[in-house]
Amino acid sequence: MARVTQLADPADPGFGVYVHWPFCAAKCPYCDFNSHVRHQPVDQVRYVAAFLKEMDEARRLSGPRTVTSIFLGGGTPSLMDPATVAAILDGIAARWAVPAGIEVTMEANPSSVEATRFRGYRAAGVNRVSLGVQALNDRDLKFLGRLHDRADALKAVALAREIFPRMSFDLIYARPDQTVEAWEAELKEAASYAVDHLSLYQLTIEEGTPFHGLHKAGKLIVPDGDQSAALYEATQAITAAIGMPAYEVSNHAVPGAESRHNLTYWRYGDYAGIGPGAHGRLTAAGDKIATETERRPETWLAYVEEFGHGMTVQEILGEEEQADELLLMGLRLREGVDLARWQSLSHRDPDPAREQFLIDHGFVERLGNSRLRCTPAGMLILDAVVADLAC
Known part of the structure; x- marks a missing residue:
């Protein structure tokens, strides 16, 4: 193929x-x-x-x-x-x-x-x-x-x-x-x-x-x-x-x-979400905008026909929120998270003690100085790893 x-x-x-x-x-x-x-x-x-x-x-x-x-x-x-x-x-x-x-x-x-x-x-x-x-x-x-x-x-x-x-x-x-x-x-x-x-x-x-x-x-x-x-x-x-x-x-x-x-999605790019219940992430005038649409199909249809769209959320995300989303999505990937991008959004470095704890227990690892990723063992407890690093 x-x-x-x-x-x-x-x-x-x-x-x-x-x-x-x-x-x-x-x-x-x-x-x-x-x-x-x-x-x-x-x-x-x-x-x-x-x-x-x-x-x-x-x-x-x-x-x-x-x-x-x-x-x-x-x-x-x-x-x-x-x-x-x-x-x-x-x-x-x-x-x-x-x-x-x-x-x-x-x-x-x-x-x-x-x-x-x-x-x-x-x-x-x-x-x-x-x-x-x-x-x-x-x-x-x-x-x-x-x-x-x-x-x-x-x-x-x-x-x-x-x-x-x-x-x-x-x-x-x-x-x-x-x-x-x-x-x-x-x-x-x-x-x-x-x-x-x-x-x-x-x-x-x-x-x-x-x-x-x-x-x-x-x-x-x-x-x-x-x-x-x-x-x-x-x-x-x-x-x-x-x-x-x-x-x-x-x-x-x-x-x-x-x-x-x-x-x-996982690299935290932009995407337009169209249709009932769709989510999106769009960058406009330097802002990252989270969008959501009405979930019920017939209600969504009525909104679009009356107002031109069915979006019920158009929210500008702060940098800290973006950093958390970047971490949540990126740690799902085998290639891991771009640390420089995360640091530019969060305006901080990963907590050395928390990171070292996770490394010592075999849950995360560094790829050079530029990326951080979960190990296979870390993937089993992904939510806990993300929560620990985001603190």
Whole structure:
């Protein structure tokens, strides 16, 4: 499969555009994303018009920029018609400079109905697809509330591999009763399908989801801390052995096939967030602006049609807030955090005693004098490491 020739320059995080399609055919029981099920057809023409209006507001804030990546997420973007995708991509190109060949990713589910649209998406300009496979056996797919089975998933993977220059797929691990041996076999099988990128997430029990209620009632038992750690360590070992090492805590790629768009997030670049529930970070007149939009699709649509956008937050971030976000995002990456950039925002050096404590315990390490990163052991307690360094 074709892939980008090199990892994007850490000194240039880039400028991404994220478009959120909030609708799903069904709500998965583990999901706390901004996704909504509608039993009547969605008026895609009306939503496209609203996306384009909100792009105007984002363009006003961002000024002229060159787009380095586009990501269509959700929800389930593969419920969109190819004509809808084409109109959105054309709208982005009408407002910002979009060089030929940049990464254009679309999340897709591997159901047979959605896979029939793949060629239309490719013709519209999508060149990278991220498939929500989640598991490679029917029992766990049913448990996770997925609408596809193993056969659907493998057909979709084969079709995507044929149509798109680049492909990723997601798997969820730390499922009930999952052994390290079973997970290792599943990972090796996943890699055998010639994907160039895998997103591998531990199952987490999020408040407000059906799984949270079951877990609280003792009806859903997930692996304990030791077993989860063993599964995580097996993930790192297997992916490294098959040539897809981790470049971020949950993301693995053949070198050169890292997600350009997600690197923009983790390197704390700018990105426009368009659509219901989308977040953005835009630099305007020297200020870093955090944006958020209304989460409820119909309310967002009404706001856009009345006011020209659905943004409910446009907040200027102080330098200390930016420094904290830079640290939070950057320590997720294998390449770590640019210390000079962090120091220029925080106006201080890392606390020597705290840093040395974390180094002595094998949780962080210096890369020369310019970068600080988590070790594999530190990634297991990432939130605690970030909290300690941010103090």
